[in-house]
Amino acid sequence: MAISKALADELEKRRAVALEGGGKKKADDRHAKGRMTARERLGALYSKGTFQEFGLHAQHKTRHFGMADKVIPTDGVITGTGFIDGRPVAAFSQDFGVVGGSLGEVHAKKICNALDHAGKAGVPVVGFNDSGGARIQEGVGALSGYGQVFYRNVQLSGVVPQISVIAGPCAGGAAYSPALTDFIIMTREHASMFICGPEVIRAVTGQVCTMDEIGSAQAHASVSGNIHFIAENDAHAVALVHRLLSFLPSNNMMDPPHRIEPDLKIVDDVVLDELVPDDPKKPYDCREVIKRLADEADFLEVMEQFAANIVIGFGRVGGVVVGFVANQPTVKAGTLDIDASDKAARFVRFCNVYNIPIVTLVDVPGFLPGINEERRGIIRHGAKMLFAYASATVPKITVIMRKAYGGAYLAMCSEDMGADRVIAWPTAEIAVMGAEGAVNILYRKEMAEADDKVAKAKELADEYRTQFATPYLSAGMLAVHDIIQPRETKSAIALTLRGLMSKRETRPPKKHGNIPL
Template sequence: MADRTRELIDDLLLRREEAVRLAEKRAAERQHPKGKLTARERIALLTDPGSFVEIDEFARHGSGATGDGLVAGHATVDGRPICVHAQDFSVFGGSLGEASGAKVNKVMDLAIRTGVPVVGINDGGGARIQEGVTSLARYAELAVRHTNASGVIPQISLILGPCAGGAVYAPALTDFTVVVDKLSQMVVTGPDVLRAATGEEITLDDLGGARVNATVSGNAHYLADDEPDAIDWVKTLLGYLPANNRDGAPEYDDDTAPEVTASDLELNRIVPDGANQGYDMIDVLTRVVDDGDLLQVHGAFAPNMICAFARVGGRSVGVVANQPRFGAGAIDIDASEKAARFVRFCDAFNLPLLTFADVPGYLPGLDQERGGIIRRGAKLIYAYAEATVPKVTVVVRKAYGGGYAVMGSKHLGADVNLAWPTARIAVVGPEGTVQVLHRRELAALSGAERAARERELIAQHQDSPYPAAERGYVDSVIEPARTRLAVTAALRALRGKTSPVPARKHGNIPL
């Protein structure tokens, strides 16, 4: 009996080894000439060596290939468990069929049950035409799972080839999408369909290439140089995130300096004296967070708003900041939606929010008004007001009008609000105030006399953080060099924060 068992085990191992070898040989022959990795190579690059355990490796539909064009299972990344699935473009162009769709759904169910992140590697042509409605059914079932997993486990998508048609809505439902320059495409309808429908001529890259999705449409959260860069970004991202909405994010030793350092003192000189002079907010942020490390999200999209993961005192935080280098840091439609989604993700997974404000307000203009800045700009207000995680805000320079209110103000529920002496908090800037309050006086003057009086009035209406501090809207006006220490102390004090919310099924965010 033992001999027979040994024979069966040897046969199983031989079948498995042969199936994997043939599949990998075929995949390599088709992928490598295109400069692309195979599904298994991608999983090996993402996961810890020897940790990947495959499920349904012998699954097939009819007389199709073993595995049915999808590799799926569970593994670890830096010792922490994840679930992963990867489309195999060498089998039916990576299209999703009945068997491969069932595998994706199974691994999604496993991720939800066990409370671990799921990473999907997309490289395929969408629903498998040969299998008709069953392939469509699998995509719809997958959409339900992505929806149920939203806010419960982190969901990450890598687009490492084509992703077209209804297939794009699976990664669109996940939390983060990564594309590779000159390799990835995401489109609902390709150039041929567009040409037939509208007569418009356009290339696939111009329609839905990686750069377009990362910089114009905002569908992608990171634009990688190549596949290893994309996978490395995902591994770094996972290091900031909890496994699920009930667990805490990984914590590291708090080895931050307890006193003001030379790097801290540089904050005293970063902001220019001129209210309209630009500077790089990244230079501020890297001097406040641990080791100066920031992982930007949506970095190529809406650059007037910074969203990034970092650590303060060894713990993960989400950072939201205006970027004066672009559009003076004004909030437009894209910046509002970018930040709103990021804030809601952080809130769902209990990551504190650290906000740095230097904002002239919402961006005015015909295109913005007609594009829905009222409705779409309200998303960021909603996100901050809804968030119950610890919220700490630093007003660096200007904070005017609706921009002041929305960027983590006390009035939207921020816990600790700090301001630099350079902060200017008001409805509008001094120039706008003068034009509104003194327009008749100025209209009666002309030439040099008017210019001199205007300068005098602007000097009289210079704003400061102290009126807001007098009303308790700012908890403390601090020396810029003490920002790191003040932020760290505030977040430590807020670790036990609780915030009851009204009983309801869910709110109705202005989508």
């Protein structure tokens, strides 16, 4: 049956209203500030012509508080699917130009539909958050909507990758949906995320603060640790989503997008021989080591500004996608503290649920000592790393470059904690504690009687290293599987990864372990 012109015109008219969103003026205002509209963000996210929208004509018919007969195009959120580099991805994008992107019942249902589709289809989901918060006129219905979104975030956790982009305001309860996802990208300008704003904080506590201090991208990236990446603008945020997805599988039943060539090239990298100083007290940037190991020096660092004493991120070695975890000697001497433990543990757990092998680079003098760390719970937080590594069943390769002392040695995935391969450099020192500390305990009498205490301390420290900390001692006990020259490291990792691609490991049946939180 042919569609009448009247019906066709009605359809096109309704489409036009929905596609216009908040109108040309609001779009122009955003463009003047260098920002994209909600629909433009999805246009940039997906390959051209691949976006299929869900719920273009959806809008809640409310009769409350001045909202009667108000047209709310797409109910303030655009949802659907499309393709990125040939892979299907679900997404939603809140439209601040339509009633402030506020969340009501239909708005929430659209987001839930996108999340449900992602779970059923086994595809990643990307959410652009740009909303004034709950739609007050809908009362408890809006709160219920948030609960339904949160519930689905949790159900999808560990099933499909979830990425949140904070591209505008994200306040109050709304902030908990991004917090439940795997990665958060936040634009440097025009975006904010907080539970209680400066006005509420001042009214309730008397404390005076600015939005930059509590809700800005910089604050979350460097102080609170709530976000993983800062984007300079919307376009950069989309580019970061693309780059992040290039390392991730579509779901937990698939392998990551490896780029494995049939023939593995075995080439020594002599630069590594000189990159790490022999002197255990001399710092170096571990990211330089990672870039020598990663194919084409392509390394995507995650949470770069938070807990910088540990470095995490994605790369490929011999074409195999891996997650890198490395101590950073240039910050706090590479010690593990509360924030570093949290940062590394969650990253390890992410890699594990999405079948990403883990490469751990060790140069750790121990856990950070101090009253503050002890009182804030370094034991509980440090235990997260032990739990994360021990429960991970993906291939785990550990490279001990220099220091590996005490409990921190175990927390950085020792052989005892389930590492499949432990490789050490000749510069490695594996011991209960550093040589200087051991000398103070073991050789107190010799030190007290020495005429030149400095010279004697050095002599005894060297003796301790030879007797108790040499990597050959650990290799003799099979705590280290091989000792190699630094130049051989990339080839050794690449060969080991190839041999572990078929790894299978089962654990006792249970709902889940009880990680110390």
